[in-house]
Structure formats: structure tokens, C-alpha cells
Amino acid sequence: MKTFLFYDVETSGLNPVFDQILTFASIRTDLRLREINRQSVTIQLRGDIVPSPKAFLTHGLTNDELALGIHEYEAALRIHKLVNTPETISLGYNSLGFDDEFLRFMFYRNLLDPYSHQYGNGCSRMDILPIAVVYRVFHADIIKWPEIEGKPSLKLDLIAEANNLVTSGRAHEAMNDVESLIELSKKLFSQEETWHYCLDFFSKTKEEARINRIKSDFQIQNRYFRICIMISLSFGSKVNYMAPVIHLGQSLPYKNQSLWLRLDSEAIPGFGDALNIEDAHVIRKRPGDGLIILPALERFWNRMPASSKQLTDENLEKFCSQCEKFFELIQYHLEYRYPLIPDIDPDASLYQDGFFSGKEKKECEKFHLAGKDRKHEIVDQLQSPRIKILANRILDRNFSKGPLQATSKEYQCHLDQLRSVSEANKIKGYKGDTKYGRHEALEELKELESTFLNPDPDQRKMMAWLNDYIKEF
Structure with a gap:
């Protein structure tokens, strides 16, 4: 049976290659938008992630909340299984422009097929935001469209507020946003002919x-x-x-x-x-x-x-x-061909290095099937250079025991680069962009402290934690 999997993520920053998903929330429905079940995953902040102050002040996730979560590798396995459940249509709000690429790179760096949820086992993807735009153009009377300073806005939280969409949490909380999205979809679904016409665009x-x-x-x-x-x-x-x-x-x-x-x-x-x-x-x-x-x-x-x-x-x-x-x-x-980035970071090499080969997929499966205590042994047997380095990073990020000395030299070098202010040490992505480091975070924090007027107690507490965490990174 075909089902919709409405989902949303909150993240450590805006870069889908280098930042990480912190919370994932989903509600599975039938094609008439009746709820079947819901899932929520909280993920620990990885040791190689410098948090973006703006992102954390937006979603409000605290370090105490994240500390109760699971590590990223386990979360990736769980989420990959959800979106790859046969006949699943995964969809969000601007998911094709944001969330889906976060999923793709999380799957890739954790040695999971980054594309199977797009085509395998009858699975596919959609996005409600482009559908909402079509309704805004051709059926503007379907809902109340909010405005900011006289200009129309299609922000989900503002649409939810303007139309009194019933939810159970705060805005920019993943499950709350999924609930808002389903309530919005129900209103769009009331014009069934347009709804089904729009689905075919995906x-x-x-x-x-x-x-x-x-x-x-x-x-x-x-x-x-x-x-x-x-x-x-x-x-x-x-x-x-x-x-x-x-x-x-x-x-x-x-x-x-x-x-x-x-x-x-x-x-x-x-x-x-x-x-x-x-x-x-x-x-x-x-x-x-x-x-x-x-x-x-x-x-x-x-x-x-x-x-x-x-x-x-x-x-x-x-x-x-x-x-x-x-x-x-x-x-x-x-x-035209995209330019080759010669010193691209392994986490960012998906598009440049392409799909996993058949041999690489077998090595990935071998790594996944090995028990926690045998994964180090399996890594030593891997032949593919990129699978080996990604597997080592999984071990460093999720299975290292104790202090930094327990991690690999490559991972320690990666962390040193994030602490460096030198342009030569920047960690490069596929667009020629760089991974967010301590220096950028301190500059962003300084800017916020000078412009953020009258913060409430929770925001002051968040700013204090961010200041301590980033300085000690």
C-alpha cells in the first residue's frame, strides 16, 4: 500500500554536506492523509560539529536534550529504513530544497545508499512547498496567506498561525512542523483535482x-x-x-x-x-x-x-x-561540466565520486553486518579507499572510547582544521564551500550578542552554552 511519510528535520546549521541532523520527526499517513503512525529521533551532537548559534537559537534544542539522543550512525540506519519502507512517498515542506539533501549526505557518510528512497521498492519523493505555490497562484482562496510588511509569505509557521492549524508543540520543533504540514495538506487536498494534478509533477x-x-x-x-x-x-x-x-x-x-x-x-x-x-x-x-x-x-x-x-x-x-x-x-x-575539486573532503565527495560501485556496496554491507566489537577489524579488510575512510570516520564519530587519543590521526587532523583560522586549512565541499569552523562560529556569536536585544531566559541560557562550547571546541 502506498503511504505518505511526512517528515521534518532540525539541524546544526545550513550546510547539508557538513552540518548534521539533530532531530528527525515523521508521521506516516495513507493517501487520504489519515495517520498510521509517527516516529521521532533525537541525535547526539557529533564531536566534529561546530554548532551554528543562529540555528540553535531558531530551533531551541538544548545540549541536555541532544545528550539523551542516539549517535548519528544508529539514527542513519533507523531513518534510512523508514524512508525505504516499500511504497513510501517521503515528503516535507521545502524538503527537496533542504531536508532531502541532509538525508542524502547523512546516508552517504554512514555508508548507506543515498538514493534508494527516491526510486527503490516503489519509493519516491515529493515536496508540499511547490504545491503550495501552485495553489497560491491558481487557488489563492484555499487558505489565508500571511504577509510580512505587505508582502506574501509562504513560511509554514506563519501559514499555520494564520489558519489556526492545530499542532501539539512549538514552531521550529520537528514534530510540530510535521503536524502543521499535514494540516496544511488536508486543506490543499480539499481541492482534489488540483492536488492530484500537482502530485504528478513529482x-x-x-x-x-x-x-x-x-x-x-x-x-x-x-x-x-x-x-x-x-x-x-x-x-x-x-x-x-x-x-x-x-x-x-x-x-x-x-x-x-x-x-x-x-x-x-x-x-x-x-x-x-x-x-x-x-x-x-x-x-x-x-x-x-x-x-x-x-x-x-x-x-x-x-x-x-x-x-x-x-x-x-x-x-x-x-x-x-x-x-x-x-x-x-x-x-x-x-x-558544461562541474569543476573538479581536487582536495574535496570525503564527506562531500558523493557527487564527484558518484554512486557506490557493486563492490563498494558489498563492503558497506559487510561493515553494517559486523557487530560493534568487530567493526574495527572489518575496516582493516576494506579495499575501497573511500569506503575505508568513511568507515573510519563512522568509528571515530560513533564508537571511539574515551578521549581524543582513542580516535584516528585523520580524525584528529579534521578537528584541528576546524579549530584553525588559516584559509589553507579549510575543509572543502563540492561547491568550493567550506565546513563551518570555530572561528566562523565565534564571529557569528559576537554578531548576535551585539544585535540580539532583550533575549528571554532560555535564549540567554542558550547563548551562554554556545559561548562555552564553541570556545572550548
Whole structure:
């Protein structure tokens, strides 16, 4: 039986590669949103994580609460089993933009398949936030939409407050947010036709079929292109969350990416400005990723502001008159490959090193099946360099006994890098970003102390703990 697994996470910071999940809450329902069961997992703060003061002041999780949790490896096994239960559709609120990537990297560094919950055993993913945006555009009367300083907001806690959604806890508490999400989904579900229409945007085959049915009827020289409408929260309320786009084609090195260019941009690099075509912001869409594509039908097109339609006409005219440059832009982005990061940290190497091979999966399984007392022995037998280093980190983070001296030299070096202020010692991610260290945390704490006026007793207690913890890291 197909089920929804609504879930939410609270984290130590905003980086899905290097920060960690601290709490995971989920409620499983049937497809008519009737609750079946619920699960909650609290995870101990890892020894190699420097907590972000802003994150901790937002969710309010205390060190005492986290100390009662389980270690990350055990939590990863438990959560992986939940989202991989056959016929599970896992979904959250902005989960495809935030939570799901946290899960993916947690699974990866704990030697679990980071993608199986997307396709294996009838499992798949969804996200309620893009669905809420569609309702905001086409069925705005379905709920009350909150505003901040006169501008619409789609923040879940504000929607819950504006619509009196019944929950049992505080905002930014994982289980409370899951309850809010289900109550919101029930209101959206009351328009069943729209609800089911939106669900198909998260089915790879159904979404691809929808896009393929849209005619490629805009001609530039001897080539034909699809003109469509894309819906995304990122476009903002000023343009009604809608943007006219032209389909450039499929990425050559990354077969699951279709490339789209916004047509309502005031300046497109390479066409009348100082920038080159390489600087053009091309949207890389993956099947079922929550970027909604609609045909450019009049009833949709007329919901966009006049300025968007005018810029579309102007940009299409540029492409037609400078078609060779436009084709050059297309070819550059179709062939584009992400740059290789030579000194990428092993925790961040998922996209660069790719899927686990068949041999690596067998080594992962061997590690998981070994008892706690035999895992060190199994690590010594591993042949794959990346499996070996990730397995050693699991031991250091979850099974080390006693003081720092009981951990590996590699892990001690990792901690030293987090304490360093030198740029040369930064721990690098796949985007060229770096892991949050003690120096950044102290700077953030200093900024908060100077701007955070009238903190309540709980916030003062949190600030004091953060100050002590980060300085002693």
C-alpha cells in the first residue's frame, strides 16, 4: 500500500554536506492523509560539529536534550529504513530544497545508499512547498496567506498561525512542523483535482510526458524550441512566482538535467552587456524536482505581469537576430561540466565520486553486518579507499572510547582544521564551500550578542552554552 511519510528535520546549521541532523520527526499517513503512525529521533551532537548559534537559537534544542539522543550512525540506519519502507512517498515542506539533501549526505557518510528512497521498492519523493505555490497562484482562496510588511509569505509557521492549524508543540520543533504540514495538506487536498494534478509533477515519467506533449513551435533559424512557464517560490511574488522560459535541451554530461533559460531577464549575458554567455544563469531542472513546468497557454500566460511578457518578446527578438550567439550559448551550457575539486573532503565527495560501485556496496554491507566489537577489524579488510575512510570516520564519530587519543590521526587532523583560522586549512565541499569552523562560529556569536536585544531566559541560557562550547571546541 502506498503511504505518505511526512517528515521534518532540525539541524546544526545550513550546510547539508557538513552540518548534521539533530532531530528527525515523521508521521506516516495513507493517501487520504489519515495517520498510521509517527516516529521521532533525537541525535547526539557529533564531536566534529561546530554548532551554528543562529540555528540553535531558531530551533531551541538544548545540549541536555541532544545528550539523551542516539549517535548519528544508529539514527542513519533507523531513518534510512523508514524512508525505504516499500511504497513510501517521503515528503516535507521545502524538503527537496533542504531536508532531502541532509538525508542524502547523512546516508552517504554512514555508508548507506543515498538514493534508494527516491526510486527503490516503489519509493519516491515529493515536496508540499511547490504545491503550495501552485495553489497560491491558481487557488489563492484555499487558505489565508500571511504577509510580512505587505508582502506574501509562504513560511509554514506563519501559514499555520494564520489558519489556526492545530499542532501539539512549538514552531521550529520537528514534530510540530510535521503536524502543521499535514494540516496544511488536508486543506490543499480539499481541492482534489488540483492536488492530484500537482502530485504528478513529482512522478518522473508523468512529468516528462507532460513536458514532451508541449509543442516545440518557436522557430529560430532552422531550429524549434519550447516556450513554457516555470513556477517556483524563488521567482518571488512580484512576478506571481511565474517566469517564462525557453527549453535549451538536455545536458550532455548529466543526462537527468534539462536546461532552461528565463526570458523575463532585463539583461542576458552575451546579449548587449559586458558579460559573456558563460555567465548566463541557466536553470538545471531534474525530473520531479519541484520546478513546475506549464505550457504557455493564454490562461496561464495572462497571470504573469505585463513586464514579464514584454521582456520575453524583447529577448526572443534578440535571440532571433543574433541566432549564432544564442546557439553558442546553448552549446556551452549543454556541454558544461562541474569543476573538479581536487582536495574535496570525503564527506562531500558523493557527487564527484558518484554512486557506490557493486563492490563498494558489498563492503558497506559487510561493515553494517559486523557487530560493534568487530567493526574495527572489518575496516582493516576494506579495499575501497573511500569506503575505508568513511568507515573510519563512522568509528571515530560513533564508537571511539574515551578521549581524543582513542580516535584516528585523520580524525584528529579534521578537528584541528576546524579549530584553525588559516584559509589553507579549510575543509572543502563540492561547491568550493567550506565546513563551518570555530572561528566562523565565534564571529557569528559576537554578531548576535551585539544585535540580539532583550533575549528571554532560555535564549540567554542558550547563548551562554554556545559561548562555552564553541570556545572550548
